[in-house]
Amino acid sequence: MEAIVSAAGGTLWTALFFVIGLSVIVFVHEYGHYIVGRWSGIHAEVFSIGFGKVIWRRIDRRGTQWQIAAIPFGGYVKFLGDADASSVQAGDLSGLSAEERRHTMTGAPLWARAATVFAGPLANFILTFAMLVGLLAYSGIALEEPSVGKLLPLPYAEQELAVGDVIVALNGTATPDWESFAAAAEALRGNLTLDYTVLRDGTEQVVQAPHPQVPVVGGVQLRSAALDAGLQAGDVILKAGGRDIAYFDELVEVVTASQGKPVALTIWRDGSSFDIAFSPRIRTVPDEATGGFTERYLLGLFSGSVFEPGIRSLGPWETVTGAAETMWRGITGTFSGLAHIVSGKISNCNFSGAIGIAETLGDSARNGALDFLTTLAFLSLGIGLINLFPIPVLDGGHLVFFAYEAVVRRPPPDAALRVLMTVGLTIVITAMIYALSRDLVCV
Secondary structure (H helix, E strand, C coil): HHHHHHHHHHHHHHHHHHHHHHHHHHHHHHHHHHHHHHHHHCCCEEEEEEEEEEEEEEEEECCEEEEEEEEEEEEEEEEECCCCCCCCCCCCCCCCCCHHHCCCCCCHHHHCCCCCCCCHHHHHHHHHHHHHHHHHHCCCCCCCEEEEEEEEECCCCCCCCCCCCEEEECCCCCCHHHHHHHHHHHHHHCCCCCEEEECCCEEEEEEECCCCCCCCEEEEEECCCHHHHCCCCCCCCEEEEECCCCCCCHHHHHHHHCCCEEEEEEEEEHHHHHHHHCCCEEEEEEEECCCCEEEEECCCCCCECCCCCCCCCCCCHHHHHHHHHHHHHHHHHHHHHHHHHHHHCCCCCCCCCCHHHHHHHHHHHHHHHHHHHHHHHHHHHHHHHHHCCCCCCHHHHHHHHHHHHHCCCCCCCCHHHHHHHHHHHHHHHHHHHHHHHHHHHCC
């Protein structure tokens, strides 16, 4: 009974944050359409979050009905004169004056229609960028010199480091930056305890502490076997596969050798230890050697250290450029991943549907607000990119129609639009069903 209650609670948690996350992204996307349409003289009759039965509505002073509908999986803006929410097919405009037709999507100038359609994906990109800027400004980055920002509780006796220490040497090897610190730590493998020369209160002194690469969990991957098993950041792995673990990469060796079979772990947490066993899962990860992707058995754990680094705040320019670089990596990574899936170089299990997205949002919320907001930012980026695909019913398809109109000086024939919209809708529904099947089949 306890397991059933726990599973039900987990499902409700996942559903709650899926609805919250999706509603935010949909609202921003549709508001982009709405506000640019309004600025360009196109009147919005309905702004809806969700579909189906309307459970709340309000008409503003401009005559736009704002509403929340019962099915919270999407939304739309219906402009004056639209036959439906797609804004492609025009309704009966015969009763409208020339001035009223100008306020419809069909009767507006081409530039106004194109800007209104493009504004939806653009709003998603703006949301992503703004959230990344905020996250970077809040979190900061590690100081350039190795320094102690936070000490972690560990089951090791020697831990003489203190918050604020600047580490200038390991066992006598100078460590002016993190690269040299990592190289010195790697060269000193086999020494479970090291002499840390630190700058503390303006003077240098030598203290002892564990090797930096001890098997501390720095983070747990979303939708991973480790997260499902209840592992947490800060956990220390004492044993894996029946052998003592001194360094984190020894865990990688054990997991790789398991070939998907359950791995037994002994975990230390908050002063006590416990045993747990669970199976790693095949996951796709970047391959630094080739620049592509590769598949490996993973538990879903990120390595940590005996301490968290000292953090400094970013300046405005660093924050903006850092957010832009992160966003660009997200865009290129998305297209690279899709190309690898289509070419068969990586598993199609990397293609997620509604269930996978819901689980990701739920898991990120469990990991904390920062993880949830980061996931939301990249989901908004993905929604914006997908909507720009040149498929009828998507914003990209509308832009293709407008490009056609700009070239031939007339819109596509209504009959052709109906056929293309049907084809586009079929493609989108097929893709959604396929993605949902990957959620159900892939573990």
